Structures are given as C-alpha cells and as structure tokens.
Amino acid sequence: MSNKLERRFVLTAEAEKTPGVEIREVDGVRRVEGYAAVFNSETTIAGRFAEVIAPGAFEGRLKDNVVAALNHNTNQPLAKVGAGLDLSVDKRGLKYGFDIPDTTTGRDLTELMKRGIVSGSSFAFTVEGESWEKRADDLDLRTINKVGQLIDVSAVTTGAYPEASVALRSQDAFNDDLSDEKELRDSDTSEGENVQEEPLKMDEEPTSDKKAELKSYLIRQKLNALKSTK
16 A cells, blocks of 8 residues: 555557547537546556556545646646546546636647647556565566545656556565565474464574574564455
C-alpha cells in the first residue's frame, strides 16, 4: 500500500482496442472522451515489471474530487467532478469525458489534439491495495486491486512515460520479503515441528552465534507477520 502519487498512460497506439483520447463535436460543442485506464491489460513499467489494473480497482472513487487536466496541470483545469467531468467504469476500464471549455487551456487542447500532439490519456492515483506475483520466466506482475485516491484524469502528449519510482520501491520490498522467506526456509531445521521461538535476551553483547540466531528469529517474526496478513 502506498499514499504516494503514481501515473499511468493509455496511448492511441492501442486505438484498435481502446482510444487513449479523442475529440468529438456534437451540435457545435467539442467534447473530449477517452479511457484513462484499461482493466487486465498488461503494461511493462520501466522494463522492470508488468502491471495490470483489476476490475473493481476504482470502486468508490468516482466521486473523488477529480480534475480533468492537460498533462496533469491541475492549476489549469478543464473540468472536475460536479462541474462538467463525467467518470464511469465499464468492462473495459475507467472512462472519462467533458465538454472543452472556451478557455486558453481548452483552446490549446483542441489545437494540440487536432495536430496529433496530444493523443493519449493518463490518470494520477495512489494505491490502497496491490499484490505481486513472482514469475520465473517473465517480468514480475503487479496487480493494482484498489486505488486509494483518484486525483486527476488528463489528456497527455504522445510518448509520455509512466512514472514508476513508487512502484519500483514496492517491487523491491516484495523481493526483500521473498528473500527473507527463502533464507528462513533454507535455515529452518525445525520444519514440521510446532516449536515456539522465544526472544533472545540482550543483556549482554551477543556473540557471532547469537547474532546469527537473532537474525533468524527476526526473520521468522517478519515471516509470521506476513503470513498473518495474507
């Protein structure tokens, strides 16, 4: 779980399946529509891992104070929930739409979309629930099960790169937990026995043997804590 901001993108390279963003005109009113997120579609993040967004990840988030923006610049909003921004979830993903306002940002957006400079969608979010799957012959898989806060949906320039630093730290923590579990199992000589571990007394400076025993104890405690959350 993380309360740090992340961003993900849907580009028009996937237009056959899902347009990243498109502009329409109905009765003289220009409107932007697109998918900010697509469910169960694997995306490679920074060449390090694959990621999917699970259906249900946006449950309870459509009434957040979400802003529609150009390239995530929420200081120049185009719409917001309760003021022209429509958000919905269907079997494909998170869909958004808004009428383009007659503002400098709105006119800029229209021109940039006509020129093909802006052709993708993005959303900014925090993660409340995630899971990781270790895959031996492929990139590890991160599943975003629940979005903690939906901050904005944006029309973005082509080639925008997914910000991955927060997710990479999450992957590192996942791999650390796996390493701890493996180290414990490799060193566990009491597998199958119901042995209650007692904390080591630290009244004096531990010897080398005691340090190793202490490390094993701490790893065991961490593993038990992990199991209790599964």
